[in-house]
């Protein structure tokens with residue numbers, strides 16, 4: 034119905050439309066509220082975390098607000114054991130931010146990706162040095178925040194510095210509705226168990242890399258071009274050196290698309306483990322799908338580069354690398370939920 038037909042409607046009709054509208058709006062309320070497990074919003078997380086300690090960060094100079102995220106984190110005492118909410122209001126915060134090892138139980142809450150952003154510009158050969166956000170403490174939850182490293186990639190075929198947006202180097206860290214923007218080495222998923230829920234991750238080369246044990250639920254992976262190299266980049270570069278190590282990246286649902294040409298993963302260790310489950314893959318992914326590139330050793334025998342029921346033009350199986358796996362129902366079972374990261378023991382919310 035158009036608005037003009039609404040105007041023309043007789044009184045009784047209008048009343049019915051209004052009642053209908055109220056019904057629709059209130060059913061939206063139910064969907065968006067904490068009661069629906071498939072929508073994990075900030076109130077849901079706040080309720081699960083169960084604290085009323087909030088530090089407010091803002092850029093408009095309002096009373097009671099600090100204007101630096103790092104200053105807010107610094108005000109949390111070392112050895113903290115009670116959850117603290119750091120509520121970062123809308124705006125672009127030009128700073129590097131570190132959550133140090135001794136400050137666990139921080140809930141860093143933005144107003145939404147694209148509304149609240151931490152941004153810095155640093156390109157280096159040292160992935161710890163270039164990172165805009167570094168999380169070194171366990172028990173950290175991040176919601177609704179964009180994290181950017183906007184260092185220029187440099188001219189074509191020049192030396193390859195990296196620009197990390199976030200380094201996640203502690204156990205039990207989760208991200209909900211966040212965005213990671215950079216090119217080369219965007220997300221340093223360094224170590225520990227992590228959960229990424231409905232996040233946007235953008236990059237060109239090895240842009241999700243490290244030795245962590247992580248589940249990426251419903252994430253959007255966007256591939257950008259890198260003109261410095263002739264070979265294809267890779268979405269993941271997972272580093273798993275031994276079979277008894279629990280690390281690995283598991284992507285559940287979500288989509289992979291973009292403007293460059295990449296592999297789903299290149300091995301960064303002899304036991305490198307990456308699994309894409311029911312993910313949409315556009316033809317931004319090359320037909321071979323996977324690469325060993327330069328990892329030491331060279332054997333493909335112990336690599337776990339796997340897919341299960343992925344779909345889309347980039348998911349075609351006929352030209353896939355010989356060692357890459359298409360998992361059976363039985364083989365995929367350990368990777369289908371947050372049990373892969375023992376999430377029920379420590380995550381505030383999931384699905």
Ligand SMILES: *[C@@H]1O[C@H](CO)[C@@H](O)[C@H](O)[C@H]1NC(C)=O
Pocket residue numbers: 083084085
């Ligand atoms: C909220 O803060 C007050 C005062 O510090 C405290 O007494 C109360 O228990 C807190 N409530 C919750 C749910 O943390």
Ligand SMILES: *[C@@H]1O[C@H](CO)[C@@H](O)[C@H](O)[C@H]1NC(C)=O
Pocket residue numbers: 156157158159187194
């Ligand atoms: C590359 O990184 C090195 C330090 O690691 C730095 O000295 C140099 O300026 C960086 N180059 C660019 C183009 O940023």
